[in-house]
Amino acid sequence: MDRIYMDHSATTPVTPKALEAMLPWFREEFGNPSAIYSLGQSGKNVLEDCRKRVAKCLGALQTEIFFTSGGTESDNWVIRGACRAKGARGRHIVTSAIEHNAVLRTLAQMEEDGFEVTYLKPDPMGRITPGQLEAAIRPDTILVSIMLASNVVGTILDIPSLAKVAAKHRVWFHTDAVQAAGHIPIRAHKLGVDFLSLSAHKFGGPKGVGALYCRLPNRLPPLLTGGGQEKELRSGTENIPGIVGMTAALEEAVSDLEEESARLSAMRDRIIRELCAVPGVVLTGDPENRLPGFASFAVDGVGHSVHLVNALNEKGICVSSGSACSAASREASHVLLALGFDSRLSAGSLRITLGRDNTEEQADRLLSVLPDIIARQRLEAKKEPAVVFSRPSHAPDPDD
Ligand SMILES: Cc1ncc(COP(=O)(O)O)c(C=O)c1O
Known part of the structure; x- marks a missing residue:
């Protein structure tokens, strides 16, 4: 019996092109990108090449893309980072009641730490209006996190209008685009968001790798500290094969x-x-x-x-x-x-x-x-x- 796989929102198979692109980076090109000899430098070069190509697919600048271990880490980085960076100015966050648990459970921890979270209730189709967000933002709001597309009902939310409301109040806006990236066109600058999370395994790339688009990279403190990779903002030896596979898969998804x-x-x-x-x-x-x-x-x-x-x-x-x-x-x-x-x-x-x-x-x-x-x-x-x-x-x- 041939298997029929119709659960692509859970994960996708790695595309042949992505797999092909990854293989040399497991085998002969295995150097640590932080090493100064040429085996390491080829890793460093491909990393920057991937950053440029991912940025192009997302309508962003190369300097705005940071590689992570996936959607969960990207979501955690923004939420925990915003609380650390802005906790002294305000302790209120706005989100929607239909976010993925990578957002909801992280926010639940922030609530334990004394932050207050407003959960916007969507309409029966999964939509949130700019008016709802406008009404929820307060002088002490430091972050809005609303997903670009739902992982449960597939609704695409009107992020440009919602991000405009947050920008008017000078509140950071994050969107979890894990289900959307590679499936609908994304132009980060046009969306008007400050942060956008994505995950490779949802669009034909490997598991355990993702990215965070940061319009304000130097304002968000790191989640992971250590060797200072990713301009000191995300430490840990870079997952070069994963990043190469994600880049190939994203380009393939965007091309057709x-x-x-x-x-x-x-x-x-x-x-x-x-x-x-x-x-x-x-x-x-x-x-x-x-x-x-x-x-x-x-x-x-x-x-x-x-x-x-x-x-x-x-x-x-x-x-x-x-x-x-x-x-x-x-x-x-x-x-x-x-x-x-x-x-x-x-x-x-x-x-x-x-x-x-x-x-x-x-x-x-x-x-x-x-x-x-x-x-x-x-x-x-x-x-x-x-x-x-x-x-x-x-x-x-x-x-x-
Ligand atoms: C909307 C959404 N956000 C975040 C995640 C977590 O992504 P990852 O599996 O890369 O950690 C998923 C997928 O499981 C998701 O559907």
């Missing part, structure tokens, strides 16, 4: 973004159309402003969508459930609850995210089996409402 986005949007819309024709299946997120390959649903009457994920897995199809679940209690996704779905619908949240490797034939196959799986699970749920999936409460959120 328009065609690939049109192809994936058409496939996505077909999946949305056909699944929403099944009674009790509703689209989650914004029907218009959504990520190209992102189809997300709430399925009523199935108990928990993990049953659908398991049944699809048996057919060789990988998708994800948009909510966490434990043996003892049903836990609904914090995002769907924030969007106003009740806990019953939130428990039936299903996310199908398409990528470069998906074909119309694969969408045919998904659509040929999923309605039956839903119908069968509805019968099961009536008989046996018990939840069979369990995960410890500290386990990573499957919404990634």
Whole structure:
């Protein structure tokens, strides 16, 4: 049975081009970029070349790009850095209730340290308005962190308008662009943000590498201190193969973004159309402003969508459930609850995210089996409402 992978928001396979580009930097070009002999200097040179190329893909300057270990680190760096840099001036932060846990759990720690956080509630489609942000900003607000696109419902938020509000009040604005980078055009300067996080494994690069765009690099204190790499702002020997792979993958994604986005949007819309024709299946997120390959649903009457994920897995199809679940209690996704779905619908949240490797034939196959799986699970749920999936409460959120 051929596997059909439709969970590209969780992670993507490394593209052949990215892998090819990385290989020499594992083998013969393994030098430490801080070493002064030529083996080291070739690493240093490729690092600066990658910085220039990543900056070009993001409409930024080379001096504004810093390499990190991924989205989580980039988000942590901005939040913890802003609190350190500006904590004496103010202790209030604004975010949205639908952020990834890399933002929410970091902010929860900041709250323990005495910072106050306002969580803006999005509308049912996942949108936040400039008026909401305007009303939330106070004289002691030091940071706004709102994501560019949702990892649970795929909505693309109006970051240029939100960043304008923050700029008017001279408040730093960070956007988590982990789900957006490589999937929709990003011009950092036009977005008007001060900081932007991205992660390579969401667009065909390797895991464990990412970047932070910093409009104000010298104002943000380092998260990691040590050997002084990345202009003293992010210590640690640079992950040269990872950075090379990320750069190749980002360039590839950006080079055919328009065609690939049109192809994936058409496939996505077909999946949305056909699944929403099944009674009790509703689209989650914004029907218009959504990520190209992102189809997300709430399925009523199935108990928990993990049953659908398991049944699809048996057919060789990988998708994800948009909510966490434990043996003892049903836990609904914090995002769907924030969007106003009740806990019953939130428990039936299903996310199908398409990528470069998906074909119309694969969408045919998904659509040929999923309605039956839903119908069968509805019968099961009536008989046996018990939840069979369990995960410890500290386990990573499957919404990634
Ligand atoms: C919106 C968002 N932010 C942050 C992250 C974390 O990124 P990483 O896996 O690179 O740490 C993810 C992915 O899991 C994400 O979807």
